[in-house]
Amino acid sequence: ILNVEQSPQSLHVQEGDSTNFTCSFPSSNFYALHWYRWETAKSPEALFVMTLNGDEKKKGRISATLNTKEGYSYLYIKGSQPEDSATYLCAFGVRGSQGNLIFGKGTKLSVKP
Amino acid sequence: DGGITQSPKYLFRKEGQNVTLSCEQNLNHDAMYWYRQDPGQGLRLIYYSQIVNDFQKGDIAEGYSVSREKKESFPLTVTSAQKNPTAFYLCATNRGSGNTIYFGEGSWLTVV
Numbered sequence: 001i002l003n004v005e006q007s008p009q010s011l012h013v014q015e016g017d018s019t020n021f022t023c024s025f026p027s028s029n030f031y032a033l034h035w036y037r038w039e040t041a042k043s044p045e046a047l048f049v050m051t052l053n054g055d056e057k058k059k060g061r062i063s064a065t066l067n068t069k070e071g072y073s074y075l076y077i078k079g080s081q082p083e084d085s086a087t088y089l090c091a092f093g094v095r096g097s098q099g100n101l102i103f104g105k106g107t108k109l110s111v112k113p
Numbered sequence: 114d115g116g117i118t119q120s121p122k123y124l125f126r127k128e129g130q131n132v133t134l135s136c137e138q139n140l141n142h143d144a145m146y147w148y149r150q151d152p153g154q155g156l157r158l159i160y161y162s163q164i165v166n167d168f169q170k171g172d173i174a175e176g177y178s179v180s181r182e183k184k185e186s187f188p189l190t191v192t193s194a195q196k197n198p199t200a201f202y203l204c205a206t207n208r209g210s211g212n213t214i215y216f217g218e219g220s221w222l223t224v225v
Contacts, residue, residue, distance in 0.1 A: 004155065032211045043117075043216040044203075051211065089156070093211060100171060101214070103148075103155035 002026055004092045006104035013080050014112050020076045021107040023090035027071035032093035034101060035064055035075055039086040047075075047088075080111045116140065119204050119217035126191070126198070126224050134189045134220045136204030145187035146205040146214070149173060156203065162187055163209065191222060199224045 005024040013019050025033065032051045038044040048057040053068040061078045077084055087108045091101040117138045126132045136145065144163050148156040158171030162181040176195025181187055191198045204217040 034214065036214075036216075043218050046213040046215070049211070049213050091156075091214075100158055100161070103157070105153065105155045 002092070002094065002102050004090060004102050004104040006088075006090055006107050008107060009105070010108040010110070012110045012112065015081060017080050017111075018076070018078045019080055019109065020074050021088055021109075023073045023075070023092075023104055025071050025073070025090075025092040025102070027069060029095045029097075030068045030071075030092070031095040033066055033068075033073050034089075034091040034093065035073070036089040036091070037086045038089055038106070044089060077109070080109070082111045082113050085109055085111045117204060117206055117215060117217035119202075119220050121220060122218065123221045124223070126222060128224055129193045131190055131192050132198075132222065134191070134202055134204075134222070136187045136189065136217060137185055138187075138206045139185060140206055140215065141184070142206035142208055142215070143184070144207050144209050145181065146207075147171075147177075147179065147187070147189045148203045148205065150201045150203065159189065159202075198222055 007022050034049050035047040036044040048064045050066040055066040057064050063076045066073045087106040089106045091103045093101055120135045146161040147159040150156050157173050159177050160179040162168035165181055165184050168179050168181050178190045202220045205214045207214045
């Protein structure tokens with residue numbers, strides 16, 4: 001059974017703090033790694049789709065890195081703001097299993113003003 | 114507005130009844146997906162469809178059925194055979210494998 005682990009499960013930070021989360025996934029049969037942000041009462045929103053080992057992507061204050069050989073991805077948020085409060089999901093795309101993303105349980109971030 | 118529309122948002126069902134959740138998209142995406150979320154768990158794939166008139170089972174397809182007669186529509190039927198149907202259901206679409214997935218707002222199903 002393929003498993004995607006996210007840590008920490010939840011995180012509470014102060015406004016202005018920088019933070020990072022981890023997504024661990026199987027290092028074999030890698031196809032893609034997705035990151036999503038899911039705010040309460042809204043739809044999950046795509047942040048990044050990464051496919052190449054060593055990929056680094058950035059969107060405003062949020063960035064992500066990818067290591068497919070060791071099976072992990074980091075998501076960084078610089079200078080957290082209250083509007084960053086959300087659950088951050090990662091999902092592992094399996095080569096040969098088109099369409100089937102394996103999701104982690106998410107990291108719930110709360111940013112206090 | 115372009116997007117994915119799920120309905121109903123909240124649904125109560127009596128035990129033993131089938132219920133159908135609607136998912137419509139106007140993004141012209143080929144692929145459509147149904148996920149289920151339970152408390153403390155990640156999203157789990159129920160069924161997906163890469164093209165009209167074709168669909169595949171996901172990890173937890175037992176007790177569910179789908180159809181894909183039109184590109185825009187991918188309804189999910191929760192049958193009475195589904196033993197624990199109370200959950201949050203998300204529909205999603207994308208252009209195909211490996212591409213960004215776009216999600217609807219979800220449907221809450223409660224069996225009473």
